[in-house]
Amino acid sequence: MAIFKNKEERELGFGSKNYNNRVRFLGSDGKINVHRAGLGIGNVDVYHWLITTSKTTLVLVIISGYILVNLIFAIVYFMVGPENFGGLDAVTSAQQFMNLFFFSAQTITTLGYGHIYPVGNAASIAAAVESLLGLLSFALATGVLYGRFSRPQAHLLYSKNILISPYKNITGIMFRIANRKQYELIESEASVTITLNNPETKKREFINLKLEISRINFLSLSWTIVHPVDEESPLYGLTRKDFEERDVEFIILMKAINDTYSQTVYSRNSYKAEDIVENAKFKPLVPEVNKRGQLRLNVTDIHNYDIVS
Amino acid sequence: MAIFKNKEERELGFGSKNYNNRVRFLGSDGKINVHRAGLGIGNVDVYHWLITTSKTTLVLVIISGYILVNLIFAIVYFMVGPENFGGLDAVTSAQQFMNLFFFSAQTITTLGYGHIYPVGNAASIAAAVESLLGLLSFALATGVLYGRFSRPQAHLLYSKNILISPYKNITGIMFRIANRKQYELIESEASVTITLNNPETKKREFINLKLEISRINFLSLSWTIVHPVDEESPLYGLTRKDFEERDVEFIILMKAINDTYSQTVYSRNSYKAEDIVENAKFKPLVPEVNKRGQLRLNVTDIHNYDIVS
């Protein structure tokens, strides 16, 4: 068994339990696959959720919240009594309620046309409260939108597969990455950890893999990250089948600096045994000089590979 | 006296005075237990206070401020004279004042229904000032709310006790931590300093404790931080009673990166002699794979321990 010789252990923080089930520590989207339970409601972080949820969900939350708050205030105004509002010339109760709903919308947005207006004290107080609430909600929305946009992120594209390729005179385990966005990533660093079950100790091991190059200045083109499987490598002699049996997971941690905001950004990815392709080589990805003198790269080509011999 | 052999001193910045009273350098909430006095009013940092005060206090401040400012402007408008306002059809002075109060609320929020409106120059000037003030206050509120939400923090749960446990063939001093929130903490680092009175020099000493592991990549599950009390340790042979007599304090400094905002965050905690439990062992905290394939951890279980022989 040559698996774990020369290993440099790495403490990722996932413990060393050998799970009976197949387990995936990182989801395919790079999210850590852990659910922390047992925490009270006070630990729910609404802002974090608003920042990280999808655009669609956010839009739905805003629209529903707008309708709901206006409904609540429409009910309040209706209970205060339509007679306490000037300009409310609707006849039916239903239409009065609708008009108070619109009055509420005009109040919470601080629009305030004024063709309907509060007359009595109770109605005026409710409107004063609603307009303050509107301003504060809007302050929150500003913060959430800014927080979402300015949130430091690395939008990396990872090759779909991780290859065991001929590399110099040995083999190499390699994958490719590229930047999906037009901002630049600088000072990029890669680290690759492999985790597998050790059949002898019945424990899960985490081993750091040495990389040919672990740092580049500009991630403007693509970057092929290579672990040379030489005799020093803990993976020397292992095949796809070995990886599969031991429930392997390659855990990729990327760190870079977003050049536009000068912020450090992180990206993660993981490959399981089914993502490994043996005897394959990535298709060379050679940028051409376009008519504007720029190097032009087709980013989605990083997935392409050829099967060799 | 074997207490201070092999010690690696550490300069925390608390001096070396041996206080006659029992003293706690960090509060149990991790706040530094120092009051800096003698500073003028110009050194009060209102924004810092608004950012760090409790939610309840902030809400009260906003509501009281809103009422107060409207009262002040209602008084101003009343002194300018109700006759300088169009649409103010109240008869009694009291109701006129109330209506001017509501007019003020409609002005400071820039709601401006317009059923009451300023007619003379003085009234118009006061309203113009109030609406500018309203916008600026609201700009401030936006900044405060965003500042509160986006403030980098590590919400760590520390085990209630610090244990002296059997550890390999010796003992270890250990406590556990876990993340209370759903965001991820990466690149976590721990440092533990012990401070106690030295009966010989009559000074307070600060000694760095070596940790089994002081850095992990993901703080997704729990982390048991262990100081092995081997012969190299400055704590070799000390009991809970020794710690108590010397008014011990374990000062825990945590540093990590909040993965959502890519910000470095800090957390502190301290344990006093009364938090030490001897001959105890933390209950193993083994995450299970739930039906969605996630590792599921009950975070509040980190407090649990068993007494061993």
Place this chain on the structure above:
Amino acid sequence: MAIFKNKEERELGFGSKNYNNRVRFLGSDGKINVHRAGLGIGNVDVYHWLITTSKTTLVLVIISGYILVNLIFAIVYFMVGPENFGGLDAVTSAQQFMNLFFFSAQTITTLGYGHIYPVGNAASIAAAVESLLGLLSFALATGVLYGRFSRPQAHLLYSKNILISPYKNITGIMFRIANRKQYELIESEASVTITLNNPETKKREFINLKLEISRINFLSLSWTIVHPVDEESPLYGLTRKDFEERDVEFIILMKAINDTYSQTVYSRNSYKAEDIVENAKFKPLVPEVNKRGQLRLNVTDIHNYDIVS
């Protein structure tokens, strides 16, 4: 061929392809000269574009957006029917449309004079939607403006030319930089990489150049960055013509801390063979003490040089 002796290679991330065309990795404005294509619309980063586009473009976008949205809502209101709006006393359809356009502007800005106001439900709903949209757009605008202003940047002025100058008893390759703004840059670091075609291997090489001084505390005055061309230098004995034939590019990476915001900032520049001036010396740039006791520097003088024998 003495070109590549003593070289310390550097992985910038541009690969090693020897382009047949002349190629420039960095534009003269420091932008990386790469176009990443093949990405779907989902990868367009609108916020990044709004943050980095020119002021003129941003103003045009805001004005066009304002007109466009008001046009759209004017059409909606017109289709709902002018009879559903109170106070709309225009006679011609054209003027009705104009008035609805202005009503839209008063609604989206939450101005809401109220001399025109929605009467029916459809009109009221459209107005409620528009005012919400207005608030959200404005929240976005706040974020974009703040993002633009607070974006960490180093505004460095680079000397137009890079000189091959007498330096001590040998020659030095040198250029000058200065801060174009009134904020201070501290902890500045420089790194210079040269890239040229290797006629033997037909590959592009990237070599790190050693600098006389690569870090200074304050970039308050000017800084002349010097690579001494001694016998250890990979450029020893090369002339401007050699540089030209090998399509040289000097890639300058600067890193500093903006003292006002305590943010790390980056700046890049590149010099091609045509920017090299041989046998030239920068004119000394000696600050004088002005009447306020300040050191006074004329920043644009950093370009000036004298030809020497």
Place this chain on the structure above:
Amino acid sequence: MAIFKNKEERELGFGSKNYNNRVRFLGSDGKINVHRAGLGIGNVDVYHWLITTSKTTLVLVIISGYILVNLIFAIVYFMVGPENFGGLDAVTSAQQFMNLFFFSAQTITTLGYGHIYPVGNAASIAAAVESLLGLLSFALATGVLYGRFSRPQAHLLYSKNILISPYKNITGIMFRIANRKQYELIESEASVTITLNNPETKKREFINLKLEISRINFLSLSWTIVHPVDEESPLYGLTRKDFEERDVEFIILMKAINDTYSQTVYSRNSYKAEDIVENAKFKPLVPEVNKRGQLRLNVTDIHNYDIVS
């Protein structure tokens, strides 16, 4: 002449010119004493100025700007013609102008009472432009206020004098610092550079001074920063008079992390020869435990010293 033995030079970036005038590289407020001239208007950084100017100036700028913009729009509206505004029932031109000024204020704040409202197209267009301008200005103001408040700063108090004190068996050059604010500074680092004229080379030299302790974890109490003047020190045997003749400046650079915002902050200070006190010792600054169990420190006591024999 023992001045410059054992010196470790330091590149601050101020060059090595020996100014004939007395020169101060840092102002007493820590600002770098350099004026960079010769830059075009395009390099003026308005946001930076708004962020760093005094509160009073900012308030004046906002008020003047508000009045000015309203004046301009009042003129525009007046030129469009008062007859294009509904509800403008003033008789005299002067009062019409005043009312249009107030209308402008109600428009730019998006208050919009509506008792005065634009009727014609020209008036409506001007009002639509003004309300957009108002929103954008307000977005700017929000950014400026947030930028000012959230700007990372270290508010350190430096002792008024730098002392040459007895220290162990030799002397030490020392000064004290403390935090003026209630937020905590952690991971504080100090660096002290001395600059003086070298009478031999006629150049200005910058020498790094070794510190007894250059880093502490918490700057909660005061910190006395000491350069021990042993035989290794470049200052060994120098007196206040020597320092004066050579136009000495002690340049203090502090770096810390603001615990509330987890931001790195910087502070600078400088001492000239006239700030040196010989044969003096700082009064011990021993915090007492107050009734709430906190260590209580009177911060302004850090200036106090006693003259010793």
